[in-house]
Each structure stands twice: as structure tokens, then as C-alpha cells.
Amino acid sequence: MSEPADIHEQAGAYVLDALDDVERRAFEAHLDRCTICKEELESLRSAAVSLAYAGSAPAPPTRLRERILESARNERLAEVIPLRRRLAVPSALTLAAVAACAAIALGIWASSLSGRLDHERSARQADAQALAIMSTPGARRIPLLGAKGSLVVTPDRDAALVVAGLPKSPSGKTYEAWVVRAGQPRPAGVFQGGGPRAIFALTLPVPRGSRVAVSEEPAGGSTTVPSKLLFASQTTA
Amino acid sequence: MLRPGVKDADQEALSGERRETHSGRDLAHFSDEALLALVSRSDEQALAELYDRYGRAAYGLALRILRDSALAEDAVQEAFMTVWRSAGSFLAERAKASTWILTLVHRRAVDLVRREERRRGEPLETVEPAGGEATDEEADLRARRRVVQAALRQLPDDQREALELAYYGGFTQSELAERLGQPLGTIKSRMFTGLRRLRDLLADSGLDIAPEL
Numbered sequence: 511m512s513e514p515a516d517i518h519e520q521a522g523a524y525v526l527d528a529l530d531d532v533e534r535r536a537f538e539a540h541l542d543r544c545t546i547c548k549e550e551l552e553s554l555r556s557a558a559v560s561l562a563y564a565g566s567a568p569a570p571p572t573r574l575r576e577r578i579l580e581s582a583r584n585e586r587l588a589e590v591i592p593l594r595r596r597l598a599v600p601s602a603l604t605l606a607a608v609a610a611c612a613a614i615a616l617g618i619w620a621s622s623l624s625g626r627l628d629h630e631r632s633a634r635q636a637d638a639q640a641l642a643i644m645s646t647p648g649a650r651r652i653p654l655l656g657a658k659g660s661l662v663v664t665p666d667r668d669a670a671l672v673v674a675g676l677p678k679s680p681s682g683k684t685y686e687a688w689v690v691r692a693g694q695p696r697p698a699g700v701f702q703g704g705g706p707r708a709i710f711a712l713t714l715p716v717p718r719g720s721r722v723a724v725s726e727e728p729a730g731g732s733t734t735v736p737s738k739l740l741f742a743s744q745t746t747a
Numbered sequence: 748m749l750r751p752g753v754k755d756a757d758q759e760a761l762s763g764e765r766r767e768t769h770s771g772r773d774l775a776h777f778s779d780e781a782l783l784a785l786v787s788r789s790d791e792q793a794l795a796e797l798y799d800r801y802g803r804a805a806y807g808l809a810l811r812i813l814r815d816s817a818l819a820e821d822a823v824q825e826a827f828m829t830v831w832r833s834a835g836s837f838l839a840e841r842a843k844a845s846t847w848i849l850t851l852v853h854r855r856a857v858d859l860v861r862r863e864e865r866r867r868g869e870p871l872e873t874v875e876p877a878g879g880e881a882t883d884e885e886a887d888l889r890a891r892r893r894v895v896q897a898a899l900r901q902l903p904d905d906q907r908e909a910l911e912l913a914y915y916g917g918f919t920q921s922e923l924a925e926r927l928g929q930p931l932g933t934i935k936s937r938m939f940t941g942l943r944r945l946r947d948l949l950a951d952s953g954l955d956i957a958p959e960l
Contacts, residue, residue: 516932522939523920527857528913530921555846557946561914562849563891564899567807574806574820575798579791581824582831586789655789744789 513540521547525558583656583741590723590742591688591695591735639711640670656741659707661722663747667715669722671708673741678704679726685740686731687712691720698722700731716747779844787835794831801845802827803884805852811915812856813863822859826851853914860917898948906941909934 520537523529529537541547643649646664653660659673671687679685679702687710688695699713716722722743725736774782774796785793805826809819829851830837837847899907912918912926920938924931 516935519935519939522942523913523935525942526910526913526938527854528918528920528923528938530919533920552842552846553946554942555850556843557942557949558914559846559849559853560891560895560898560945560949561910562804562808562853563888564895565807565811565915566892567803567885567888568810569885570802570806570823571816571820574823575795575802577820578798578824578827579795581828582794583791585828585831653788653790655791 518544518547521551521554525551525555586655587723587739587742590690590721591693591739637709637711640672640709643668643670643711644672644709650747652743652745652747654741655744656739657724661716661743661747663716667717667747669712669716669747671710671712671722671724673703673708673710673724674706676703676708678702682729683726684729684731685710686725686727686736688723688725688736689714689716689720690723690742691717695723695736697731697733700727719746721746780838783830783834783838783844786831787838794827797830797844797848798827800884801848804888805849807888808849809852809856812853812860812917818859818863819856822852822856825855857917894949894952898945898952901948902941902944906937906944909937910941910945913938 517537517540520529520533520540524534524537524541541551643664644662646666646668648665649662651660651662654671654673657673658675659671661669661671663669676685684700685703686700687698689698689712690696696714699710701708701710712722723736724740724742725732726738726740727736774785774792777785777793777796779797779800782793782797786797802823805823806819809822810816813819813822826848830848837844899910902910908927909923912923913920918926920931920934923929924934927934
């Protein structure tokens with residue numbers, strides 16, 4: 511394919527995004543072969559990008575930052591449990607309404623009250639277990655996505671969640687941990703959060719290649735699929 | 748893995764070891780490259796820190812091209828989502844993170860302006876931000892703006908016009924040739940020569956215009 515004599519000059523239009531699709535592909539093909547253009551391209555690109563600084567920069571609306579972070583978080587959480595995308599389609603309001611109806615219909619209020627004493631006893635045991643996991647030699651820490659803290663996994667695959675600044679779960683609600691393997695979530699215990707640092711020992715081992723996610727559920731927890739994912743381990747355990 | 752010239756905080760990030768939690772304050776000492784390494788491992792706070800560094804310049808650029816705040820927000824969001832998804836593969840290219848981010852924003856804004864057929868920018872129309880010198884970031888952006896504007900003023904008018912219409916107006920070279928009533932080859936030359944000259948002027952100014960990694 512013969513190239514026009516001024517093909518090297520296209521580098522200017524290329525870094526200014528002033529080529530149409532056909533021209534851009536042609537120039538990129540040329541770029542693959544042309545060391546002269548390749549060498550000069552980065553400095554021309556920097557010069558083009560400097561134009562971004564030539565205008566005044568009004569502050570973006572503050573919601574934009576949260577929008578970007580939320581969308582990044584949601585996209586990554588959706589990868590943890592692929593089903594979630596379908597589950598999450600109803601708005602937060604609808605979800606809350608559905609959850610409230612379900613709680614009333616199932617009489618969960620009563621059962622959660624009677625279970626409270628048992629819960630407090632077992633909570634202290636769970637704390638001790640979580641502390642033991644955290645101090646196990648060779649335990650790995652995996653940072654969390656969507657919350658500050660980490661998942662601690664011992665060489666025996668026992669695991670605890672350590673979450674900073676997790677508010678106590680709203681009344682009628684609980685946090686539930688899930689071990690997710692190949693997109694399949696299995697419930698791994700419920701906890702309440704609160705305090706500067708919530709620690710929780712999972713009731714299931716965490717096999718290699720799985721991830722851990724935490725959802726918000728109606729009191730008592732769910733046994734099938736998480737309804738609203740809040741955060742997850744950044745990577746597989 | 749030891750890399751000479753990399754700060755302690757970066758070393759920590761690159762080797763994957765981290766304190767259990769970190770505040771945004773800790774991340775402020777990380778290089779852009781270290782932040783990208785964290786972003787490639789789904790670290791949301793590292794993405795937030797990159798946004799805090801370049802979000803304002805990104806939004807200003809998108810707004811200037813698109814002249815519509817909702818579209819500008821979309822362009823910035825899409826660019827940062829590309830950063831979120833592709834930080835790992837970008838790191839391998841070893842180019843400047845800030846250049847990459849602003850290039851993504853520009854490309855996206857130009858796509859949108861062409862699709863929307865919006866009114867396209869007249870050169871150097873500016874919207875003054877409200878309020879005084881609020882933050883370091885703002886002061887830094889103002890310093891950059893002065894240097895780039897001074898360099899632009901030293902370009903011949905026809906070169907400056909071609910650069911500004913292409914970069915802020917989102918015109919293709921063919922549209923520019925038609926609009927300015929010049930042969931396409933002339934337009935290509937003006938952009939190429941103008942950019943080279945701008946690059947050299949900025950180098951002489953001593954200010955590193957796109958922040959280092």
C-alpha cells in the first residue's frame with residue numbers, strides 16, 4: 511500500500527484526535543512500521559495534552575466523584591456474583607420496600623428478638639475466633655473493595671473479615687458474609703457491624719480461588735442469594 | 748522487586764504489601780504509577796486519589812469541548828471507568844498516567860461532540876471559575892494555564908487557530924480544511940508544525956506541563 515508523502519505529518523492530527531476513523535486506522539498501521547513517528551509521538555501527545563490545561567477549569571460537581579466511584583465499585587462487585595446484575599435492577603427504594611414487606615410477612619421481628627441473647631453469647635465466641643485467625647502465622651490479608659479493611663485467610667483456609675468504620679446494621683437488617691466460588695455464593699454467617707473496627711470469623715472455610723462478599727439482608731439472613739452486595743474482597747483468596 | 752528511584756510508598760504499593768487500611772492522606776504521597784498499580788488490583792481509594800488529582804482538569808477539558816455539564820460528566824466518568832478497567836495493561840506501556848487520562852477524556856469528549864453535533868468551540872473562550880484561589884490543585888492548574896497560554900501566544904495565528912479548533916472544537920482535519928478554506932495538506936502542516944513548536948516552547952518554559960510519573 512502506498513502512503514501519501516505527508517503521512518508523517520498526520521501524527522499532529524492523530525494526537526489531536528482530528529482524524530476520522532478511516533484516517534486513524536491508516537495512521538496507526540503506519541505507526542506500527544515507522545520508528546520516526548513512534549519516537550516523536552509521545553512528545554507530540556504531551557504537547558497536545560498540555561492544551562487541556564490552557565482553559566480555566568471550573569470544579570466538577572461533587573456528585574461526579576461519588577458517581578465514578580460507585581460505578582467502579584458496582585462493576586467490580588457485579589463480577590463477584592454475575593447474577594447480581596439482574597437482582598440489582600430494582601432501585602434501592604424498591605428493594606427497601608420489598609425487604610420491609612418480607613420482614614413483616616415472615617414475622618422476622620419476633621424471631622430476631624428471641625434470638626438476641628443467644629446471639630450475644632455467640633458473638634463473643636466469634637470475636638475470639640476472629641482474633642485467633644488474625645494472629646495465625648502466615649495468614650494473608652486481602653484488601654476489600656467497597657469498604658476499608660481486609661479479609662484475613664489462614665493457611666488452613668479459615669477466614670475473618672476486619673472492617674473499619676462499618677456502621678451497625680440498620681434495625682431489621684443484618685450483614686451476611688458469602689463465600690463465592692465460580693459465581694456461586696454460599697452463606698458464611700451473619701454479623702451486626704458497629705464500632706471502630708468490626709471483626710467477624712466466617713463460618714465456612716475460604717477455598718483458593720474463591721472471593722468473599724458481604725451483603726445487607728433482612729434480619730436472620732438469607733440462605734440462597736445475597737440481595738444487596740455492599741463490599742467484597744478485591745481479589746480471590 | 749527493587750526499582751531504583753521509587754519512593755517507599757510506591758515500593759510498598761508495587762510489591763502489593765499495604766497497611767490494612769489507608770486514608771486518602773497516605774495515598775497523596777504515591778506516584779501516579781503506584782496508584783495505577785493499586786487501581787489494577789481494584790483499589791477504589793487509589794482511583795479516588797487519581798480523580799482528585801486529574802478530575803478537575805478532565806472536567807474542564809470535557810466541558811470546554813462539549814459545553815454541556817451533563818455530557819462533560821459522562822465523558823469524565825467513561826474515561827475514569829476505562830482507567831479502572833485497563834490500568835493493568837496501561838502500566839505495561841510505561842507512559843505518563845496523566846497524559847493517558849486526559850487523552851481518554853479528550854477522545855471521549857470528541858466522540859460525543861461529533862455524535863451530538865453540538866455547537867463547536869470558538870478559540871479560547873473561557874468560563875471563569877467562581878471564587879478565589881481555593882486549593883493547591885487550583886493554584887497549580889492556574890500556573891499551568893499561564894504557561895500554556897503564553898506558549899500559545901507565541902505561535903503564528905494560523906497554527907494556533909488550527910490547534911485550538913481541532914483540540915477544543917473536535918473538528919476533523921477535513922472539516923477544518925473546509926471551514927478555513929484551505930487545502931487539507933496545509934491544515935495537516937499547521938497542526939503538525941504548531942504542535943512541534945508548542946512542545947519546544949513548553950520545554951523551554953521549564954515547567955513540566957504534564958506531571959511526571
